[in-house]
Amino acid sequence: MxxxxxxxxxxxxxxxxxxxxxxxxxxxxxxxxxxxxxxxxxxxxxxxxxxxxxxxxxxxxxxxxxxxxLSFMIKQNSTEDTLICAAELTTAYKVVKHHQSFSSIDCSTKLNAIMYPDSSIAVKQSTARTKEVDGFHYFQLSNDC
Known part of the structure; x- marks a missing residue:
């Protein structure tokens, strides 16, 4: 058995x-x-x-x-990083939609940081130009949006 x-x-x-x-x-x-x-x-x-x-x-x-x-990876997509990315993309969209100059983005983000110092999103927002090639401006958004 x-x-x-x-x-x-x-x-x-x-x-x-x-x-x-x-x-x-x-x-x-x-x-x-x-x-x-x-x-x-x-x-x-x-x-x-x-x-x-x-x-x-x-x-x-x-x-x-x-x-x-995972201990070697940088944690991304925290709530604040996502909000900063959304602010940068919204600003870039506004500039393109209203046919504004790209210089206005540089000025606006610096101005927002001064006007809203208590906002961590406004202070960390960055849309500075990285290079200009053949009349086109290329931007590097922070946090690799």
């Missing part, structure tokens, strides 16, 4: 935070390096065997000394 099949238990995740449920009830997932462990025959002992393996321990030591890639 065959042994009954074991299935994943939530107890594994409580004991080892990096062990999650696999693709089905007979698997566990080691989230440290995306390795599926069959628990259908050994159950908890299969998970213990994996945790004690050389491969798991070497990957665990590498993971503990490495930083997550």
């Amino acid at each position: 065959p042994k009954r099949k074991c299935s994943f238990s939530a107890e594994y995740t409580k004991k080892w935070s990096f062990i999650k449920k696999g693709r089905n009830d007979q698997e566990a997932l080691c989230s440290i390096f995306e390795f599926y462990i069959s628990v259908s025959h050994g159950g908890k002992s299969s998970v213990k065997d994996h945790i004690q393996s050389k491969n798991h321990n070497s990957r665990l030591s590498v993971a503990s000394t490495s930083k997550d890639i």
Whole structure:
């Protein structure tokens, strides 16, 4: 008579935070390096065997000394950055729509910063020209809008 099949238990995740449920009830997932462990025959002992393996321990030591890639990224699209970007785009749209000179943008943003010193958006708004090529003015909006 065959042994009954074991299935994943939530107890594994409580004991080892990096062990999650696999693709089905007979698997566990080691989230440290995306390795599926069959628990259908050994159950908890299969998970213990994996945790004690050389491969798991070497990957665990590498993971503990490495930083997550998100820690190197600059967080963008904060609420203030989004509002500054919207103000810059709205100002540029107004200038184009009303056929105003691009010099008026430079003057307006500087004037807004002086008129509204308590507004962090007006102070940080920037639409300074970066170059002029063949009569066209190219602008660099702050925060890479």
